Amino acid sequence: MTTRFDVNGKPVAVTVEPRMTLADCLRHVLRLTGTHVGCEHGVCGACTVLVDGAAVRSCLMLAVQADGRQVTTVEGLSNDDDLTPLQKSFRKHHALQCGFCTPGMITTAHVLLSEEPDCDAARVREVLSGNLCRCTGYISIVEAVLDARAAYGHKDQAGERAREHR
Numbered sequence: 032m033t034t035r036f037d038v039n040g041k042p043v044a045v046t047v048e049p050r051m052t053l054a055d056c057l058r059h060v061l062r063l064t065g066t067h068v069g070c071e072h073g074v075c076g077a078c079t080v081l082v083d084g085a086a087v088r089s090c091l092m093l094a095v096q097a098d099g100r101q102v103t104t105v106e107g108l109s110n111d112d113d114l115t116p117l118q119k120s121f122r123k124h125h126a127l128q129c130g131f132c133t134p135g136m137i138t139t140a141h142v143l144l145s146e147e148p149d150c151d152a153a154r155v156r157e158v159l160s161g162n163l164c165r166c167t168g169y170i171s172i173v174e175a176v177l178d179a180r181a182a183y184g185h186k187d188q189a190g191e192r193a194r195e196h197r
Contacts, residue, residue: 036097038063039107047094053087054078056094057104065105065134069163076162079135080104086142105134108141116182117141117175126175128166135162140176148183 035044038061045060057063057080066089069077073088080089081103109115114122117137127133136159143150143158150158155176156169164172 032095034095034098036100036102038102039104045094049093049095051094052090053080053082053092053094053097053102054089056097057089057102060094063104063106067131067134069131074163075132076135076139077132079138079162081107081138081142084142084145086139103138105138108137115141117144117179120175120179121172124171124175124178126167126171132162132164132166136164136172140179144176144180144183148180148185150180152177 032049033044033046035042037043038057043061045056047056047060051060054066054068057066058068066080067077068090069075071090073091076088078089079086081087081101082092082097083101084103109118117140121127121133121137126136139159139162140155143155147154152173155173159169159172159176
């Protein structure tokens, strides 16, 4: 089947088997390997991408279901010139080790911060609880997301961080 959708702002037309997942289409047909495939059951979150702005497990969505939609992968969150503030914050806080979960964490956190720039640590933990990481212990990931809030419109970052650490 031929399906047409936008990926990272660019229109694509792909011919895929009706049973091919969006994750496999992104990785193997479109060669966007930033989307990782872990459990293939929607549990780990490594394959999270944005579909029409919502965080979606691409291993649970068929490529043909993306027809006519806007898909954004981790590659589409930044431009070729620089990392996003969220990506810089992950680097600053050492919020990755092996990096396997990182694309899913970043896309999920991007949606959270876009919708709730004033979220607190408890909300970050709640939203990211569906993304599994075997390396970091999550503390540095939560810190990175909280530190990146200013780039999404958070107003009192320094004051809230001081209150969270008391």
